Amino acid sequence: MKKLLFAMAASAAAIAFAGTAEAKVKACYIYVGPVGDFGWSYQHDQGRLAVEEAMGDEVETAYLESVPEGPDAERAMERFARSGCNIVFATSFGYMEQINAVAGKFPDVKFEHATGYKRDHPNVSTYGSKFYQGRYIQGQIAASISKAGVAGYIASVPIPEVVRGINSFMLGAQSVNPDFSVKVVWVNEWFNPGKESDAAKALIDQGADIITQHTDSTAPMQVAAERGVKAFGQASDMIKFGPETQLTAVVDNWAPYYIERVKAVADGTWEQIDVWHGMAEGNVVMAPYKNMPDDVKAKAEETQAAITSGEFEPFTGPITKQDGTEWLKEGEKADIGTLLGLNFYVKGVDDKLPN
């Protein structure tokens, strides 16, 4: 019943149209959470606003927020396709089946799926972001400043993107302290401030003195601030919620990509692509390094520069899988296919990966 309600709420109440000017291109966005989550969906909406700013009268945008993953999303996308959207951005992994189903029915509408990998029709593109690059730096920072040698990781749902983040964080931490320990708690939701703060409390009570999250609300940051431990922000710069707590945050900057793609539709040059941008393209940005000693900050900046220039890549061998078997040989880089479908942990992660 709850799901049904949210679906009704999403389609009935939460529709919002922005920009009334006479427009040539209509770009439409589907968000998994509320725009005001100050995390994931918020950043996508910032990207939408950047498109409006950059293209002015040439573009009209619309969005639907809090659209549940699954069958309800299909209705939302169909509705957009019928209402004259030229390009639809679906911004969560769980929309994968639906976007491909709808794209088949509306060959003239362009569809873009964030963090997905399935492109069944020529009008479906997928785009992603190498957030894991930022998480490697977070791991390094965590291992450098943690007194307990233990970090708490609040994970959302077991999809490759989240697993990649955990692995990358672990590799970064191990590069500083090979014995570093990460405690992973899955809340199985993207957005539930209460549950996220409970998870943060549990992790801190169990000895973690660094909190990092892959869920979308600012609640864990606030708990960390109250309990006097340090934390990393997620998706957005959350410094406001923990001025003395946030070390840095992996900030998603979708603006360049969204502007490029909507312009391509306007110019008629849109083509199916599959991109995975990272620090080099400006898609992954680190919030200012704060609340840490200068040498840790210097090291973080050094790693960031190396990743941006392409000189260093977190998933570079030697890397051993959790079960002890070899994944990557010395100097070998992970191929994109494996990374996109990552479903195993690296050595040292003390958690059983849920299916």
Add this chain to the structure above:
Amino acid sequence: MLENILLTIATAATPLLLAAIGELVVERSGVLNLGVEGIMIMGAVTGFAVSLSTGNPWLGLIAATIAGALFSQLFAFLVITIATNQVATGLSLTLLGIGLSGMIGESFVGQPGVKLPTLDIPILSDLPVVGKLLFAQDPLFYLSIVLVFAVMWFLFRTRTGLTLRSIGDNHTSAHALGISVHKYRYFAVMFGGACGGMAGAHLTLVYTSQWIENMSAGRGWIALALVVFASWRPLRVLLGAYLFGAITIVQLHIQATNLRDLESLPAPLYWLAEIVKSIPSQFLSSLPYLATILVLVIISSNRRLTLINTPASLGRPFVPDR
């Protein structure tokens, strides 16, 4: 650590308990209000907005309580005076609450809020383990416990409570006896609304001091389920809410405990830990729901007693002159 775990459990249980004890009184009067979630979220946004604007969380709490009570009167008017379908009206109240609160709260998103201070009772709060849990809590914790006993006393020890229950059981007979069914129901719904508003205030003033759209995240529905599974008995609602809270927190602790922390344990215990740790986290996440339902079903397995407790007029509109 145990002390901290107990504290976290109480924090998780309190909003459920507040909303559920209010709804229990509403349902005992024969009205089914499925709008708890909507009332709660309205309380949450009002509490946050008022405490942030005035800088005083107490004013926020009072405003949230009033907002919940007023918002519920919209429902009361529709289902009691106009006798609309209670299920449909309750659902719309939830939808309205979620939408309206999102709109009202738009400018408050992303602002760090104010917290309700804890009320420390000197000396007693220094007791080991239970000291902090029982005597150094937020005011809503104390209130929620007091309310459970107050509602018990009211329903089963006062004449007004008896009248209220009789209306819930058979509104036609109560009406024939000259009791104003409508008046009682209006007050019951208002009480439920006030409790729901307070539960919402707990979310923004105690649980997490921030406002985010839709942050009640289904807690209103859990409260509703607790009332049914507790077979409309206040003490069972208390038990249910704490059981739910406890399993929610304990499963997080199970996940947070790494096997390598337990290596010093004797072998049989370590094997046990290994088995527990191999349970998928999705199952652990659903455990609070499963366990609470299971326990409450077991304790209410006496069918006769459950039937006696179920308000017979629950959800049925009452139109005296038709």
